[in-house]
Amino acid sequence: MSKVSVLIIDDEESVCTFFRRLLQRKGYRTVTAVNEEEALRALDCGTYNVAMVDLKLPDTDGLTLLKHIKARQPACEVIIMTGFSTIKTAVQAMQLGAYEYLEKPFEDIKLIERLIEKATAVSCQGPREEEEEWSELAKSTGFLVGNCPDMRHLVSLAYKIAPKDISVLIQGETGTGKEVLARFIHTASARSDQMFIPINCGALSDNLLESELFGHERGSFTGAGNMRRGIFEMANKGTLFLDEIGEASLAIQVKLLRVLETGEFMRLGGEKQIHCDVRVISASNVDLEEAMLRREFREDLFYRLNVVKLVIPPLRSRAQDIPMLARYFVKQFNPTLTLSEEILDLLCQYDWPGNIRELSNTLRQAVALCDGKVILPEHFSGKLTASKPRSAAQNGQQAMTAAPACEVSSHQAQPPMERFWEHYGTPEALSQLSDGELTQLLNSLRGLEANLYAVMRQKGLSSSGSEALRDSEAASIKRTLLQHRWNITEAARSLGIARNTLHRKIKKYGLQNQ
Numbered sequence: 342m343s344k345v346s347v348l349i350i351d352d353e354e355s356v357c358t359f360f361r362r363l364l365q366r367k368g369y370r371t372v373t374a375v376n377e378e379e380a381l382r383a384l385d386c387g388t389y390n391v392a393m394v395d396l397k398l399p400d401t402d403g404l405t406l407l408k409h410i411k412a413r414q415p416a417c418e419v420i421i422m423t424g425f426s427t428i429k430t431a432v433q434a435m436q437l438g439a440y441e442y443l444e445k446p447f448e449d450i451k452l453i454e455r456l457i458e459k460a461t462a463v464s465c466q467g468p469r470e471e472e473e474e475w476s477e478l479a480k481s482t483g484f485l486v487g488n489c490p491d492m493r494h495l496v497s498l499a500y501k502i503a504p505k506d507i508s509v510l511i512q513g514e515t516g517t518g519k520e521v522l523a524r525f526i527h528t529a530s531a532r533s534d535q536m537f538i539p540i541n542c543g544a545l546s547d548n549l550l551e552s553e554l555f556g557h558e559r560g561s562f563t564g565a566g567n568m569r570r571g572i573f574e575m576a577n578k579g580t581l582f583l584d585e586i587g588e589a590s591l592a593i594q595v596k597l598l599r600v601l602e603t604g605e606f607m608r609l610g611g612e613k614q615i616h617c618d619v620r621v622i623s624a625s626n627v628d629l630e631e632a633m634l635r636r637e638f639r640e641d642l643f644y645r646l647n648v649v650k651l652v653i654p655p656l657r658s659r660a661q662d663i664p665m666l667a668r669y670f671v672k673q674f675n676p677t678l679t680l681s682e683e684i685l686d687l688l689c690q691y692d693w694p695g696n697i698r699e700l701s702n703t704l705r706q707a708v709a710l711c712d713g714k715v716i717l718p719e720h721f722s723g724k725l726t727a728s729k730p731r732s733a734a735q736n737g738q739q740a741m742t743a744a745p746a747c748e749v750s751s752h753q754a755q756p757p758m759e760r761f762w763e764h765y766g767t768p769e770a771l772s773q774l775s776d777g778e779l780t781q782l783l784n785s786l787r788g789l790e791a792n793l794y795a796v797m798r799q800k801g802l803s804s805s806g807s808e809a810l811r812d813s814e815a816a817s818i819k820r821t822l823l824q825h826r827w828n829i830t831e832a833a834r835s836l837g838i839a840r841n842t843l844h845r846k847i848k849k850y851g852l853q854n855q
């Protein structure tokens with residue numbers, strides 16, 4: 342077997358000497374370079390398994406060198422060497438294809454040796470073994486990754502940064518699995534035997550959120566009968582997942598920033614500083630950079646939270662994974678059922694605005710409706726063919742075709758909305774339907790309504806100017822809550838939205854259970 346070959350690029354001679362000695366002892370071939378010119382010359386003269394690259398060089402930077410190396414020798418794995426202040430750039434390098442980063446000053450020789458060995462193995466054999474490591478862990482935590490290259494790249498990066506106590510910001514549409522990913526990172530970290538505590542910053546009022554986060558002393562406000570620890574205290578040595586961080590008020594943001602900067606906070610009404618060691622993973626389904634521009638999100642907090650940003654792709658952009666996810670959910674809900682090929686095609690064509698959560702909920706309902714062995718289109722209440730969020734008119738027609746009693750063919754010439762009203766517009770027509778058909782129709786209408794809001798929002802019709810839309814959304818949510826006796830889980834399922842989103846909307850519209 343040919344010798345492992347390592348290129349060391351650092352302007353500090355002492356670093357080059359350190360690595361040369363360390364690696365030559367292991368029988369590796371080493372070449373050193375102290376600037377860009379030497380580095381390029383070395384790349385022209387030999388091939389390397391691994392390049393150790395300093396992020397800051399007098400005449401260039403690590404990111405530029407990374408590009409040169411990957412362009413000339415794609416199989417050469419790059420390990421970036423960085424100081425604490427430039428970790429963010431090192432993570433950026435990993436997103437651009439670097440294998441890993443190593444923090445200066447070097448402390449753990451064994452760790453360095455292991456890292457170089459792993460990078461060498463990837464350079465020689467490809468990333469298979471490493472992928473096996475994280476896929477095992479993902480499987481054991483119920484995290485389905487699939488085959489989409491973007492998603493696999495994201496999870497591989499998440500796995501590598503998991504043990505490094507840095508803040509992670511996860512962005513992605515609702516239901517894409519931000520919390521699932523956060524749990525995976527926690528499980529892959531050295532904190533995995535400590536607590537993982539999720540909290541939804543959008544679901545609580547300011548006072549409650551503050552008390553949940555930091556705790557309170559006895560008597561600090563009306564109703565605070567006893568001292569209570571907050572989750573920063575409870576999650577000590579563990580991981581805190583701040584979901585919907587974009588919903589936190591500016592006042593809470595200031596307090597979060599302080600605890601992230603100093604590791605210290607005070608309970609509400611308290612006078613003692615409490616120290617905590619918590620890794621923070623935050624998530625948002627709104628674009629925080631835009632929120633920052635609107636001055637709704639603090640820039641300094643954003644930079645604290647966003648050392649690594651992981652953006653989960655929406656389900657519609659990784660349709661190749663839908664059959665695997667669908668089969669998994671069906672097996673979970675009822676292992677005796679299967680999905681027909683026709684359904685798998687329809688599932689792949691649908692847009693899934695509520696992403697994996699919506700897919701899972703939809704299949705749960707289909708499983709409940711299926712009385713045979715194979716799940717068929719009729720078990721979806723017309724949703725897959727009916728409520729693709731395209732245009733309101735299309736949706737009107739789709740809601741109608743959702744209802745099994747409807748004979749569409751004899752009315753082809755009629756406009757969809759008219760046909761809809763003819764069939765369902767009067768109490769008499771509705772009273773002809775069976776209980777099951779009425780429920781199906783109601784669900785289809787809810788789906789239609791939710792999609793309608795989504796499309797109107799996309800078109801900007803739901804801005805503050807559109808009070809009517811807000812009112813009707815609020816009324817629809819209130820009706821659904823009443824129908825489900827304020828059972829949030831059932832109401833959210835019926836509306837086709839996440840529980841968190843429903844909590845947020847209840848708060849936004851000031852709805853109360855009276």
Ligand SMILES: Nc1ncnc2c1ncn2[C@@H]1O[C@H](COP(=O)(O)OP(=O)(O)OP(=O)(O)O)[C@@H](O)[C@H]1O
Pocket residue numbers: 483484485486513514515516517518519520521522584624626697698701839841842
């Ligand atoms: N990759 C996945 N593997 C398995 N289940 C998943 C995956 N992604 C999402 N889910 C399931 O979908 C549902 C929503 O996931 P999760 O709460 O993590 O999404 P989210 O992006 O945090 O949503 P929100 O923005 O509404 O808080 C959960 O039931 C979760 O188990």
